[in-house]
Amino acid sequence: xxxxxxxxxxxxxxxxxxxxxxxxxxxxxxxxxxxxxxxxxxxxxxxxxxxxxxxxxxxxxxxxxxxxxxxxxxxxxxxxxxxxxxxxxxxxxxxxxxxxxxxxxxxxxxxxxxxxxxxxxxxxxxxxxxxxxxxxxxxxxxxxxxxxxxxxxxxxxxxxxxxxxxxxxxxxxxxxxx
Numbered sequence: 001x002x003x004x005x006x007x008x009x010x011x012x013x014x015x016x017x018x019x020x021x022x023x024x025x026x027x028x029x030x031x032x033x034x035x036x037x038x039x040x041x042x043x044x045x046x047x048x049x050x051x052x053x054x055x056x057x058x059x060x061x062x063x064x065x066x067x068x069x070x071x072x073x074x075x076x077x078x079x080x081x082x083x084x085x086x087x088x089x090x091x092x093x094x095x096x097x098x099x100x101x102x103x104x105x106x107x108x109x110x111x112x113x114x115x116x117x118x119x120x121x122x123x124x125x126x127x128x129x130x131x132x133x134x135x136x137x138x139x140x141x142x143x144x145x146x147x148x149x150x151x152x153x154x155x156x157x158x159x160x161x162x163x164x165x166x167x168x169x170x171x172x173x174x175x176x177x178x
Contacts, residue, residue, distance in 0.1 A: 006143070147178045
């Protein structure tokens with residue numbers, strides 16, 4: 001969620017922070033809900049909950065106490081917000097997740113054939129190339145990819161070989177806590 005919701009320095013941080021909190025709950029729900037098949041546990045389903053499309057509704061998160069109750073808390077925040085504030089929070093979140101409306105991105109995020117953690121033990125090279133014209137619209141995808149890669153690199157035992165990250169156009173990422 002921190003990689004996908006970029007806090008704007010130009011506006012009240014409440015909206016971005018509330019959007020991030022709801023996104024954390026939606027992600028937790030998609031990962032833990034017994035009502036979802038394993039094939040549905042991806043960011044496309046998260047996007048459906050954010051947009052409340054494809055029969056996905058915020059009320060579905062109510063009562064999901066897995067992952068520390070993040071989903072239940074997110075639904076409560078959404079429900080307890082005034083109609084105006086709740087709509088503004090979801091509008092903010094929709095803006096941050098809009099890049100997922102790309103059919104190619106949605107298909108690409110639906111499944112993976114490798115794990116960043118497994119890459120630590122193999123001789124491999126990973127290239128992620130985003131054409132310059134998509135850097136603004138797909139910056140959140142780039143942020144997510146880099147965040148996941150750096151977290152995996154820092155967890156567990158030391159890698160068999162040193163890991164090298166070369167990041168061109170790093171400014172497009174914005175501030176990353178990782």
